[in-house]
Amino acid sequence: MDISIRGIQPHELSALLNLYKHLNPKDVPLPDELSVQQIWNQILSDPKIECFVADLDRHLIASCILVVVPNLTRGARPYGLIENVVTHIDYRRQGVGLRLMHHALQFAWSHNCYKVMLLSNAERQEAHQFYERAGFKKGSKIGFVATPNTVSL
Amino acid sequence: MDISIRGIQPHELSALLNLYKHLNPKDVPLPDELSVQQIWNQILSDPKIECFVADLDRHLIASCILVVVPNLTRGARPYGLIENVVTHIDYRRQGVGLRLMHHALQFAWSHNCYKVMLLSNAERQEAHQFYERAGFKKGSKIGFVATPNTVSL
Numbered sequence: 024m025d026i027s028i029r030g031i032q033p034h035e036l037s038a039l040l041n042l043y044k045h046l047n048p049k050d051v052p053l054p055d056e057l058s059v060q061q062i063w064n065q066i067l068s069d070p071k072i073e074c075f076v077a078d079l080d081r082h083l084i085a086s087c088i089l090v091v092v093p094n095l096t097r098g099a100r101p102y103g104l105i106e107n108v109v110t111h112i113d114y115r116r117q118g119v120g121l122r123l124m125h126h127a128l129q130f131a132w133s134h135n136c137y138k139v140m141l142l143s144n145a146e147r148q149e150a151h152q153f154y155e156r157a158g159f160k161k162g163s164k165i166g167f168v169a170t171p172n173t174v175s176l
Numbered sequence: 177m178d179i180s181i182r183g184i185q186p187h188e189l190s191a192l193l194n195l196y197k198h199l200n201p202k203d204v205p206l207p208d209e210l211s212v213q214q215i216w217n218q219i220l221s222d223p224k225i226e227c228f229v230a231d232l233d234r235h236l237i238a239s240c241i242l243v244v245v246p247n248l249t250r251g252a253r254p255y256g257l258i259e260n261v262v263t264h265i266d267y268r269r270q271g272v273g274l275r276l277m278h279h280a281l282q283f284a285w286s287h288n289c290y291k292v293m294l295l296s297n298a299e300r301q302e303a304h305q306f307y308e309r310a311g312f313k314k315g316s317k318i319g320f321v322a323t324p325n326t327v328s329l
Contacts, residue, residue: 036248043249051251058252065246069224072245090245092225093218095189096196096260098204099211104257107249132324140295142317154320164295164319165304167312171285 024079026119028126031074031086036063038083039074046109075127077110077119085110085119089127091134103131103139124157142166177232179272181279184227184239189216191236192227199262228280230263230272238263238272242280244287256284256292277310295319 077085087108110120131139230238240261284292
């Protein structure tokens with residue numbers, strides 16, 4: 024397979040949204056097209072947000088988001104956050120995701136990040152092994168998540 | 177104590193840096209003043225990054241960073257990330273941090289976030305109880321962290 028890992032192009036919004044169907048098959052619907060386009064423009068125009076994709080013959084088969092956040096601790100080195108890691112269901116277990124993670128981490132290190140973090144569903148053992156293979160350490164940090172419903176204050 | 181929770185002001189950089197000494201007492205040194213000021217300007221000018229503080233008689237006694245990231249999954253609702261949560265050592269266990277977290281979460285919900293996440297050192301049991309009291313759920317997500325040194329790809 025001749026796969027290239029690269030930043031997404033502005034015209035690839037609909038291809039990305041199709042790929043996201045493989046991330047959360049039962050996801051809630053998107054708002055109207057104009058709102059989606061505005062969010063897309065926000066993502067594209069923000070130098071702190073990178074959307075990386077794996078491209079096989081002009082088809083997007085995997086993607087992830089990397090956010091690089093400016094920071095004033097740890098020698099003022101930024102930290103990175105990875106979200107929305109997805110590989111098309113037909114192309115899993117072929118190393119595409121690993122190449123994508125490798126690319127995202129290299130980007131983060133080249134931007135001087137002192138760490139890159141992510142949270143993974145506790146039940147997804149397979150994803151955990153994937154992230155460990157990709158160079159992430161498990162167990163040193165506990166993930167905490169709040170949602171509008173669970174806030175009890 | 178008459179404490180107000182609010183966004184940080186541009187002139188409060190040095191007060192924030194002093195407060196950060198209570199976060200990582202053995203943190204690596206910051207770069208030169210100009211570089212720090214440039215990063216500070218980046219943080220201040222980015223509408224996606226909020227630095228909240230607890231102010232007691234014009235002294236900063238607690239702070240946290242909230243990043244609100246535009247997103248195209250989950251109905252295109254953004255997600256939030258909280259980092260650099262710190263309370264001055266003289267003002268811990270007095271509910272200041274809880275009020276700060278509450279403020280940050282309310283801000284996130286008012287900006288339509290579908291979740292707010294954070295990672296906490298696995299060994300800091302006390303911090304875990306704090307985050308659970310603040311409305312965060314533990315155990316549903318595993319934290320993964322990569323650093324430049326642990327990357328083995």
